[in-house]
Amino acid sequence: MSCIFCEYQKREYIAENESAFAIYDKFPVNKGHVLIIPKRHFESFFEATEEEIKDIYSLMHKVKKNIDKELKPEGYNVGVNVGYYAGQTVMHLHVHLIPRYKGDVENPKGGVRNIKEALVRYDG
Numbered sequence: 001m002s003c004i005f006c007e008y009q010k011r012e013y014i015a016e017n018e019s020a021f022a023i024y025d026k027f028p029v030n031k032g033h034v035l036i037i038p039k040r041h042f043e044s045f046f047e048a049t050e051e052e053i054k055d056i057y058s059l060m061h062k063v064k065k066n067i068d069k070e071l072k073p074e075g076y077n078v079g080v081n082v083g084y085y086a087g088q089t090v091m092h093l094h095v096h097l098i099p100r101y102k103g104d105v106e107n108p109k110g111g112v113r114n115i116k117e118a119l120v121r122y123d124g
Contacts, residue, residue: 003090003092005037005094006041008021008023008037014034014066015059015062015063015066017058018055019038019039019051019052019055019056020037020038020055020056021059022035022036022037022059022062022063023035023037025096028098030100030101032073034063034067034096035094035097036059036063036095036097037093038055038056038093043093044083044093045080045082045093047093048093060095064076064097067099071099073100073101074100074102075099075101076097076099077096077098077100077111078095078096079095079098080093080095
């Protein structure tokens with residue numbers, strides 16, 4: 001079975017290091033939405049080696065600096081979907097780095113807690 005992330009060419013990368021690369025999300029939530037993807041094909045965050053996690057983390061900081069400089073967002077969401085029932089649609093680990101801007105949603109309170117109705121109300 002083919003994998004869309006394994007098929008990316010280096011010319012499409014916006015940044016890379018030893019074990020990970022970054023691309024702009026083709027279906028962005030916000031301007032500057034980036035995916036950080038390990039070069040090795042595997043599905044779950046929990047399968048990543050310590051070195052891969054370190055490289056993902058390092059690359060995320062590098063990309064964030066560029067986004068900060070270019071787009072000046074007021075915040076970020078960082079997310080990983082692990083498994084079909086968590087919303088993972090491409091079964092190759094990828095970390096979302098989503099810039100957030102004042103006014104991009106009416107009430108940002110709770111952040112990622114708003115992906116579904118909570119079991120218990122969150123008042124922050």
